[in-house]
Amino acid sequence: MSTPSHDNLVAPEDACPRCGERDADRLVWVEDDLVRCSACGAEYDPLRRAKGGGDDAQ
Ligand SMILES: [Zn+2]
Numbered sequence: 001m002s003t004p005s006h007d008n009l010v011a012p013e014d015a016c017p018r019c020g021e022r023d024a025d026r027l028v029w030v031e032d033d034l035v036r037c038s039a040c041g042a043e044y045d046p047l048r049r050a051k052g053g054g055d056d057a058q
Contacts, residue, residue: 008025009024010022016042016044017042021038026038030043033045033047
């Protein structure tokens, strides 16, 4: 039974869209719906990652 020293990971779908960082310690909430990745500096909204204009219209 080996517990990883760092099991402070967010869900894969909440990971940084740019670098894939999942360490919660590096994903800092800067606003209500904005998270900043300390690893690459990207800011994104994990709650509604509708970025990139890909509205699956249909
Ligand atoms: Zn990142």
